[in-house]
Each structure stands twice: as structure tokens, then as C-alpha cells.
Amino acid sequence: MGRVYGFLRISSGDKFRALLAAALLVAVRFSFVLVSFASCRRVLIGTTARLSPIVPGSPPPARVAWAVDATDRNLPGSRTCLMRSLTSEAIHRLYDHDVVHQIGVDPIGDERPDGLEPAGTPNGGFEAHSWIECEGEVILGDLGDLSRFEPLPPLNGTERS
Template structure:
């Protein structure tokens, strides 16, 4: 199946989620360098005010973030992907837990990772060694 047939097979809701995920990924990618806390607060506030119709599952919403992230040029870190997914999930009325954890590498450096949890499942940011990260308190529960 070619790209044209694949696009035709998507629902209008999927196409809207892909478009929204594209805009959010780019906004988050550029915005996290300014202030993550301010950007997150502003985007979640807007998402709470601008609920969208439809009832996709959380996994289908996160699917849109993955698809767009793979197709946009450049590389985005886990913080950008998880913030994008969190805002998109809020647009549909979901409030996942945003987790950030830290771990030491074998060289002794500190590394951080960001992921989202919904109903005890990791929606985005799953890693084989996720349990090795020491979780910081969840980002502001809403």
C-alpha cells in the first residue's frame, strides 16, 4: 500500500490529530528552550479550554505523536514528545501523569527521561530500563 492509499484509509479524526500533533511538536520543540514550566502551563490551559470532539483512545492519540515525530525533520527529545502527547491527550479530556526520572550512566553522568502514565500504563516514553530511573514527584497534577 502506497502513501496515498494509507492517507485515504485514515479517518478525519486521525488526520486532525496528525495535524494537531505536528503543530504541537513544533511548538514544544521550539518552546522548551524558553521555559518548560511556562510552556506546559500555557499549553495545558489552552487544551482545557479548547476541548475537541471525538473519543479516540489514549493509545490512538499517542500514535499521532509517534507518526508525526518520525516524519518531521530533526530530532526531538523525550520531553518534547511527552509534552506534545500530554497536551493532545488533554484536548480529548484525558489527564495522564507526566513523570520525569533521573539515572546515572555507567560513566557516572546523570541522565533524565520523561514519560506519560495513564491507568498504570506507560503511554509514551517506554524504555527497557525505565525502572532504573528514580522518579521525581509527578509534574503538577491538574
């Protein structure tokens, strides 16, 4: 009941963004099973770009990131950082925010200092993470140790140039 009460107390704009984030987080999760990441992203970004002129309001980028993060925490199931950042990027595009969708890779050897099993092969590999930046600040997906990830070219680098 506390979650419902909390939802009812937020502004109508935050409710809209939370409901949109919930719908997109679920859609992205299923889309990743059915189509490639590139196809999912192209459709999602294209759709939000077309809807942008009719969506009212202009929340700050941090508020959009909050909506995605809070919604993700309260939805059942789990989603990856890539699913969260893709959802966030799409909603930011809806409000014409100039954000950077970043993916970084941490090449790791056979053993990690924290004892966790690395992604990739059982005997080593890499770990990847996806996050959203706005004006040089991480607004979604900050792990506290992002410096260990070697950034790849931003996903939307060529689109915003």
C-alpha cells in the same frame, strides 16, 4: 509518496490528531528555545484545556499516544522525549484523558555498561527520560528499561488531585 498515501488512509480523527501533534511538536521545539519549560507547559496545557469543550470525538488514550509517536517519526528533525511527552500530555488534556506526565532520572557514574556517553558532565552525571502513563501503563516513551529511572513527582500530580 508512501507517507502521504498512509496519511490519506487514516481516519479523519487520526488526521486531526496527527496534524495537531505536528503543529505542537514544532511549536514546543521552538518554545523550548525561547521560554522556560514551565512557561511552555503552562501555556500549552492552558490552551488545550480551554479548547477541550469544542473538540469532537473521544479517542482512547493509546490512539492519541500513537498519533504523537507516528507524527514524531515522520517529521524532519529530532525532538527530545520531553518535547514528545509534553505534546502528548497537551493532546490528552484536550480529550480530558487522565494521564500522568512522568520524568525519571538515572544517576550514573563515570562509565555506563552500554558504553554510551551519559548526560550531564563528561565524567559522569545523570540521564533523564520523560514518558506518559495512563492507568498505570506507559503509553508513550517506553524504553523497555524504565525501571532504571528514579521517578520524580509527576508533573501533573497536583493538578489532577
